[in-house]
Amino acid sequence: MTTLSTLDLSIAALLVVALALTARRVYPGLAKQLLLAAARTAIQLTLVGLVLKTLFANVSLLWVSLLALLMLAVAGREVMARQHRRFTGTWGYTIGVVSMFISSFSIALFALVVVVGHKPWYQPQYAIPLLGMLLGNTMNGIALALDRLTQSAWEQRELIEARLVLGHSASEAVSGIRQQVFRSGLIPIINAMAAAGIVSLPGMMTGQILAGVPPVEAVKYQIMIMFLIAGGAGFGTLAAVRLGVRRLFDERERLRLDRLKR
Amino acid sequence: MFVVKDLSWRGLPRLSFSLQPGELVCLSGPSGSGKTQLLRALVDLDLNQGSLTLHGMARESLPPPQWRRRVALLPAESRWWAATVAEHFTVLDEQQLARLGFERDAGGWRIERLSSGEKQRLALLRLLANRPEVLLLDEPTANLDAVNSQRVEKMIRGYLEATGASCLWVSHDQQQLERLCDRRMIMTAEGRLEVS
Numbered sequence: 001m002t003t004l005s006t007l008d009l010s011i012a013a014l015l016v017v018a019l020a021l022t023a024r025r026v027y028p029g030l031a032k033q034l035l036l037a038a039a040r041t042a043i044q045l046t047l048v049g050l051v052l053k054t055l056f057a058n059v060s061l062l063w064v065s066l067l068a069l070l071m072l073a074v075a076g077r078e079v080m081a082r083q084h085r086r087f088t089g090t091w092g093y094t095i096g097v098v099s100m101f102i103s104s105f106s107i108a109l110f111a112l113v114v115v116v117g118h119k120p121w122y123q124p125q126y127a128i129p130l131l132g133m134l135l136g137n138t139m140n141g142i143a144l145a146l147d148r149l150t151q152s153a154w155e156q157r158e159l160i161e162a163r164l165v166l167g168h169s170a171s172e173a174v175s176g177i178r179q180q181v182f183r184s185g186l187i188p189i190i191n192a193m194a195a196a197g198i199v200s201l202p203g204m205m206t207g208q209i210l211a212g213v214p215p216v217e218a219v220k221y222q223i224m225i226m227f228l229i230a231g232g233a234g235f236g237t238l239a240a241v242r243l244g245v246r247r248l249f250d251e252r253e254r255l256r257l258d259r260l261k262r
Numbered sequence: 263m264f265v266v267k268d269l270s271w272r273g274l275p276r277l278s279f280s281l282q283p284g285e286l287v288c289l290s291g292p293s294g295s296g297k298t299q300l301l302r303a304l305v306d307l308d309l310n311q312g313s314l315t316l317h318g319m320a321r322e323s324l325p326p327p328q329w330r331r332r333v334a335l336l337p338a339e340s341r342w343w344a345a346t347v348a349e350h351f352t353v354l355d356e357q358q359l360a361r362l363g364f365e366r367d368a369g370g371w372r373i374e375r376l377s378s379g380e381k382q383r384l385a386l387l388r389l390l391a392n393r394p395e396v397l398l399l400d401e402p403t404a405n406l407d408a409v410n411s412q413r414v415e416k417m418i419r420g421y422l423e424a425t426g427a428s429c430l431w432v433s434h435d436q437q438q439l440e441r442l443c444d445r446r447m448i449m450t451a452e453g454r455l456e457v458s
Contacts, residue, residue, distance in 0.1 A: 161307055254306060
């Protein structure tokens, strides 16, 4: 594989700088945001590269688990930050984290032990990228779904309560919303699977091909990842919606919008 | 008998009253005094304290959906979630439809084509299909002309006589109040109830 020098990266960076300079006049705020994000990419990825290098050199379940938990904690924060009307208190954070933990962690474990079957199963070279891809996509699905759920409950309060007063259970009263929410959580991965290979070459597969892996082997890995992501995003969204709906109502099946941030 | 004792919400004064079987009690009072809030508390839509009993059964002893089917609220504005009228009903009685001035095929009508008055009358039918024992009606004839108001009044009177259900009817219409009520309650601006 041809390695990239710092000079090569600097040339690529010029593209971003050029964009920022061009956009500076009309969109001053955005140009700044763009440069900041680009700098973060460079710094964060370099750091993660160093962390992975150390981790790969010392294969230890403890360190892998610690990094995995850190990733989960950050993903949970991200899910919370993306919600317009999140649940107040610790719920805004825990619903996302618990759902991601249930789906991403168990599916990653399943994939490592049963599908990949490398020994030891926690070999960081497999475990961390796999979990990262799963978490990233599950996080997207859950964030979209929870945002949609809380927003719809807020906007459709009168409709939900109209059903409650007719003797519908809380779960029936939000059945329409729940369907849309689940759909919005799954749409990104459904679209990605439908377009994979025709419209876009998925990043992981491209990476493996660049690294010299035979295309057919890279494709097999990509197919596995897509299925794992579909499972992770799907089950994660299901869990998040279930927990979210539960929190939206109290024990007397009252719609509790006071539990959402105004 | 429906008994309300020391009901209060959001720190407002405690309210107590009761409704006898077959009785129609009118509730009036200035806007913003909390009439709608009272009805919402009675069906347990908002947090509230106090004891509510229906024929001796405490509301806590019933699952919330069952309580709300027995103590039924007709909100001032109806909401519809499916495409056609019939999808909102467990049973759609054609005779009842006719009594409120609808044609037999009204069940197939699309919701977006209904006028506000039609929605209000259909919402009443939808509520009565649950055979409630207490009716809480929030200005049920506000969007209706004289003919349809009378149809609604007649239907509710008939329902109370046939089933022994009680009714709490919120209205601003003085003539309607005099024509209908067995008894009147007035909610003051401070949120207290005056029973006459």
